[in-house]
Every structure is written in C-alpha cells, then in structure tokens.
Amino acid sequence: MSTLAVLRLELRRLLLRPWPWLLAAAVLAWLGWNELLAVGAFLKVQDRLALLPAAPGFTDIVAVPLLAQFAEIALLLVPLLSMQALAGERRAGTLSLLLAQGLSARSIVLGKYLAQLLWLLALLALVLLLPLLLAPATTLDWGKLAAATLGIALLLAGLLAVGVACSSYARQPPLAAALALALTLALWAGVAQGRAPQLAGPLLGWISLPTHLQPLLRGLVSTSDMAYFGILIALALSLATHRLGRERELG
Amino acid sequence: MSSPPPRLALRAVSRRRAGRMVLKPTTLHLAACEVLGLLGVNGAGKSTTLMLMAGVLAPSGGRVELNGADLGEVPERARRHIGYLPEHAPLWPELSVREQLDAHGHLRGLRGKALAAPREALLQRLDLAPLARRLCAQLSLGQRQRVGLACALLHQPDVLILDEPGTGLDPVQTENLRGLLRERAAAGAAIVLSTHLLAEVTALGTRAAILHQGELRHDAPLRAAHAVWRVTLGTRQTEPARAALTALAEAIEVEDAQHLRVQLRSDADAALLARTLVGANLALLGLEPAAPPLARVFMDIAAGRGERAA
Structure with missing residues (x-):
C-alpha cells in the first residue's frame, strides 16, 4: 500500500516536471530522424537484398538497430532521470517528509523505482511505435522484435536500478548522475571485450551488459541473460534500500 | 490503576x-x-x-x-x-x-x-x-x-x-x-x-x-513561572495574611516575619491576590513573581549561567 502511494506520487511528479518530457522529446526526435535515414538506406539496397537467399529484412536493418541506438542513449538518459529519485529529495529536504510518515526504506525505493520504470517503459513503447508504424508496408520478424524489446526493457530496468542506488548514496543529484554514468559505462565497457576478448577475462565478459543484451537483440532469449538482469536489479535495489534504511542513523 | x-x-x-x-x-x-x-x-x-x-x-x-x-x-x-x-x-x-x-x-x-x-x-x-x-x-x-x-x-x-x-x-x-x-x-x-x-x-x-x-537545561511548566508570588507585608504578622489568602492559594509558605511565598490556584491571579490583601486591611509593600520569568531563564542559559534540568 505504501509502495503504491510512493509510486503514485513519484509518477505524478514525473508527469508534471518539464525535464522528463524534454528528454523524451529529444530521444524521439533523434530516433525518428535516424529511422528515416535507416529506411532510406533500406530502400536503396532492396535490389541487392533480393538476390540474397537469407537476406536481412526490415527488422534487422531498421527496427532492431533503432532499438540498439535507444539502448546507447539510455546509458545517458537513465542516470539523468534517476538522479532525482533520492538525491533530489534529500537536497530539497522532502526526504524527511517521507521518512516522517514511517514508510519503510523498501517502500520508498520500490515506489520510486517502479514509477520511473513505468515512465521509461512508456518511452520504450513510443520508440517501438516508430518501426511499428511502418509494419503495414513491410514484413516484420515479430519474434526477433519481441526479443529485442525485452532486451531493451531489461536493460532499462537494470540501468534504472543502478541509477536509483547511486541516487541513494549521493547528496546532490548531479553527483548521483555522474556516479551512475560512470558505473553504467563501466558495465558497458564489455563492448571492448566483445571486440578484443584477449583483453578481458571471462568474469569481466560475464558482468558486462552487452554480453547479455546482444543475444536478445539477435532474437535469442536465454535464462542466463534474464538471470543476469534480475541479479543486477536485485543487487542495486538492495543497496539502495540498505542505504536509505541507514538514513535515519546517518542523518 | x-x-x-x-x-x-x-x-x-x-x-x-x-x-x-x-x-x-x-x-x-x-x-x-x-x-x-x-x-x-x-x-x-x-x-x-x-x-x-x-x-x-x-x-x-x-x-x-x-x-x-x-x-x-x-x-x-x-x-x-x-x-x-x-x-x-x-x-x-x-x-x-x-x-x-x-x-x-x-x-x-x-x-x-x-x-x-x-x-x-x-x-x-x-x-x-x-x-x-x-x-x-x-x-x-x-x-x-x-x-x-x-x-x-x-x-x-x-x-x-x-x-x-x-x-x-x-x-x-x-x-x-x-x-x-x-x-x-x-x-x-x-x-x-x-x-x-x-x-x-x-x-x-x-x-x-x-x-x-545540545543539553536540556530547563524543563518546567510555564504556569509555575507566574503562579508563585513573593508577598512583602507592611506588618510583621503573617498569620492574618495567611488566613486571607487560604481561599485562593494552593500552598503558602512563610519565609520570615514579613515575607510569604504564595502558590496560586489556577483560577486566581496576582491582581486578585493584591485585592484580597488590601480588602483584608493588610499593608502590602511588594508583590513579585517568585520564579524568574521565562525570558530571564532563557537569557541566563544562553549566557551560560542558567540551570540544568534534573
């Protein structure tokens, strides 16, 4: 019940702030423009694709790369969104209002996390609309698109959990954003592992985000990738809950 | 209970x-x-x-x-x-x-x-x-x-x-x-x-x-600061004053032959105390709060001279 009340409050505040809307508008404008370019390129190579026996389709050339671009944007977008979650409340003094209601740290963290996740998933749905609007004029690989969408949703959930955890430790939102961005980039650094496997060991490879995102973008859904994101989310939210639980002691 | x-x-x-x-x-x-x-x-x-x-x-x-x-x-x-x-x-x-x-x-x-x-x-x-x-x-x-x-x-x-x-x-x-x-x-x-x-x-x-x-230096009912009065009489007989004030006092303490410390009931005040003594033909030379007013307590504590709560 209290989680729901925090979620409701946070969602309302997100919808009333100009900042999330500006971020969403910028993301959609950028991806819309890139989709136009991708569709143009796709149309240009139609004659050559027709000669290939298993040629990549609209999903491989336009839809999934668009989602992959959104994933890269999310590396910056999510820290900018999540920085306000707890650090913003702390700076504005409104965290004491939540603590004085006797709300548990878990309720506060979960409520805020779920509200921001809903906002990110709504943005993902809008991004998804870009290729879906062209579905009547082309042939979509629905299975691959669903797997890629699941991958992006899990990535957003994971990055957001990391962002909320950083926000719980910081006193200033910009510091929370910087910390979250640094951690996110560190997790993303596995891209280098993909390109130069000799530089990174198997553990570094396993903890890197792209190791688990790339199969999903290719349409491969495995329990180990799902488990990875589950562990990342649970670990980050546990850290956030633990830190907020100590707020009453630390002050 | x-x-x-x-x-x-x-x-x-x-x-x-x-x-x-x-x-x-x-x-x-x-x-x-x-x-x-x-x-x-x-x-x-x-x-x-x-x-x-x-x-x-x-x-x-x-x-x-x-x-x-x-x-x-x-x-x-x-x-x-x-x-x-x-x-x-x-x-x-x-x-x-x-x-x-x-x-x-x-x-x-x-x-x-x-x-x-x-x-x-x-x-x-x-x-x-x-x-x-x-x-x-x-x-x-x-x-x-x-x-x-x-x-x-x-x-x-x-x-x-x-x-x-x-x-x-x-x-x-x-x-x-x-x-x-x-x-x-x-x-x-x-x-x-x-x-x-x-x-x-x-x-x-x-x-x-x-x-x-960071230390609690004073904790007392506010009424106490105004409910206890020190009475200075014009005579050296406190008994008639005690008798006159019995109806409006919770406690009366004789300090010496000329001074009383009177703790008033909640429905009485200093004006009533004065009127009662004058009405009983007793000479009233002085009437002052027995406890210091809050402002003085506060200033004393702020200056580092004040009391410490028990």
Whole structure:
C-alpha cells in the first residue's frame, strides 16, 4: 500500500516536471530522424537484398538497430532521470517528509523505482511505435522484435536500478548522475571485450551488459541473460534500500 | 490503576553526528493536551530533537516512545499518530497545494471522504482555498508554511511536532495558527513547537524546555513561572495574611516575619491576590513573581549561567 502511494506520487511528479518530457522529446526526435535515414538506406539496397537467399529484412536493418541506438542513449538518459529519485529529495529536504510518515526504506525505493520504470517503459513503447508504424508496408520478424524489446526493457530496468542506488548514496543529484554514468559505462565497457576478448577475462565478459543484451537483440532469449538482469536489479535495489534504511542513523 | 503512558517520551535520547554529540542524553515527557515550547539559540539542537521525536532520525542512544511503544521498533505508528512540520516547510514543488495535501493523505493511507473532508476543512481554516490550484513552487514563505502545517494536521495526529511554525506568518495568520493549535491541544493532542520567539511559547505553551549546546537545561511548566508570588507585608504578622489568602492559594509558605511565598490556584491571579490583601486591611509593600520569568531563564542559559534540568 505504501509502495503504491510512493509510486503514485513519484509518477505524478514525473508527469508534471518539464525535464522528463524534454528528454523524451529529444530521444524521439533523434530516433525518428535516424529511422528515416535507416529506411532510406533500406530502400536503396532492396535490389541487392533480393538476390540474397537469407537476406536481412526490415527488422534487422531498421527496427532492431533503432532499438540498439535507444539502448546507447539510455546509458545517458537513465542516470539523468534517476538522479532525482533520492538525491533530489534529500537536497530539497522532502526526504524527511517521507521518512516522517514511517514508510519503510523498501517502500520508498520500490515506489520510486517502479514509477520511473513505468515512465521509461512508456518511452520504450513510443520508440517501438516508430518501426511499428511502418509494419503495414513491410514484413516484420515479430519474434526477433519481441526479443529485442525485452532486451531493451531489461536493460532499462537494470540501468534504472543502478541509477536509483547511486541516487541513494549521493547528496546532490548531479553527483548521483555522474556516479551512475560512470558505473553504467563501466558495465558497458564489455563492448571492448566483445571486440578484443584477449583483453578481458571471462568474469569481466560475464558482468558486462552487452554480453547479455546482444543475444536478445539477435532474437535469442536465454535464462542466463534474464538471470543476469534480475541479479543486477536485485543487487542495486538492495543497496539502495540498505542505504536509505541507514538514513535515519546517518542523518 | 496505572496511569496512561505519555503521548511522547524521550528516554535518555542522545544523538551523535560525525563524532560530535549534538544532543546529550535527554529525557522529556509529553502528555495529552500539553503544548511544549522548545527554545534555544541557533545550533542548540532543537531541530535535531524534533527530528528524533518525529522518527526522521534514529537516536544514537536511548529511545523515543510513542504512546508507550518504541518508535524505532514500530516506525509505521508515526504514520497514524505523528504530524510533523520540518523547518522551512519542504514541499514537492511540482504539485499544486491540493495535490500536496492529497499526496500526504495517500502516504498516510487516507482515501476518499476520509481525505477530502479534512483537506477541504484545512484549506478553509488556513485560508488556503484561494491557493488550492497554485503550484507549491510559486508560494511565498508564509503560504508554504501554512501548506506544510495543513499537511501535518491532515490525519488529525495525536502528536504534533512543529519546527518554527510561525515563520513568515503575518499577525492575523499567527493568531489563526495559535487558535488552531489550541483547539488541537484541547482535543487531546500533544504539541511540541520549536521557536526562537518567547512570546510564541508563553502564548501557547503549557511547558517550556530550553536546550543549550545540545543539553536540556530547563524543563518546567510555564504556569509555575507566574503562579508563585513573593508577598512583602507592611506588618510583621503573617498569620492574618495567611488566613486571607487560604481561599485562593494552593500552598503558602512563610519565609520570615514579613515575607510569604504564595502558590496560586489556577483560577486566581496576582491582581486578585493584591485585592484580597488590601480588602483584608493588610499593608502590602511588594508583590513579585517568585520564579524568574521565562525570558530571564532563557537569557541566563544562553549566557551560560542558567540551570540544568534534573
């Protein structure tokens, strides 16, 4: 019940702030423009694709790369969104209002996390609309698109959990954003592992985000990738809950 | 039959921050209908004490009890029983005044009519109805203060903890606030208010506590400061004066042949005392409060000369 009340409050505040809307508008404008370019390129190579026996389709050339671009944007977008979650409340003094209601740290963290996740998933749905609007004029690989969408949703959930955890430790939102961005980039650094496997060991490879995102973008859904994101989310939210639980002691 | 536990009790509560003791072990009790004025110079530890009472901070030592239960063990009790107005009345700036109250109500578990009725009553009572749709970010200091107060009162708590509630209020609003708090106290709420203004405490309080350098230096009923009078007689016979004052005194103590210390009943005052003695044809040479007024106690403590609470 209290989680729901925090979620409701946070969602309302997100919808009333100009900042999330500006971020969403910028993301959609950028991806819309890139989709136009991708569709143009796709149309240009139609004659050559027709000669290939298993040629990549609209999903491989336009839809999934668009989602992959959104994933890269999310590396910056999510820290900018999540920085306000707890650090913003702390700076504005409104965290004491939540603590004085006797709300548990878990309720506060979960409520805020779920509200921001809903906002990110709504943005993902809008991004998804870009290729879906062209579905009547082309042939979509629905299975691959669903797997890629699941991958992006899990990535957003994971990055957001990391962002909320950083926000719980910081006193200033910009510091929370910087910390979250640094951690996110560190997790993303596995891209280098993909390109130069000799530089990174198997553990570094396993903890890197792209190791688990790339199969999903290719349409491969495995329990180990799902488990990875589950562990990342649970670990980050546990850290956030633990830190907020100590707020009453630390002050 | 055992007496009911105090609404709020601090039992040897202390708070340490960054290795420094910001509140030394402090014991305080607050019963129903009591209004405790918490005084102290800047940095005395007033806001820390209030945050400990509200459950926003956890004590480093001792325990805070709410209706007999340890607040640290049942923090959810704070939701129902405590109304807290922090210093500077922080508000969520994106929300309108009505939404702010709704958000507080939802966090306290209020829904439907249980929320709408007190919300509208408080909007009217605190003169916030014309501002109900205005964003909190656009409010003046006094308006923010009133919204914060409405949020603290929304769920009709048993314990009200108010940090500088009079900040930014004009005289009309100040009187309105005092009336509202008196009503809540009369309805059984225990109220703690921290303020720099002694007049605020003497106008509203039933008790005053003074903190200095993180230590409770004074905790006494306010009435005591005005209810005990030292009478200087023009004769060296105290017995006729004793007899005349029996009806309006709770206790009379003879200091010497010319001086009496009289503790008045709650319905008597110094003017009645003087009229009674003059009416009994007794020469009255002097009448002064036996206990020093609160302002003097406060100034003495602030100067480092004052008393220490037991």
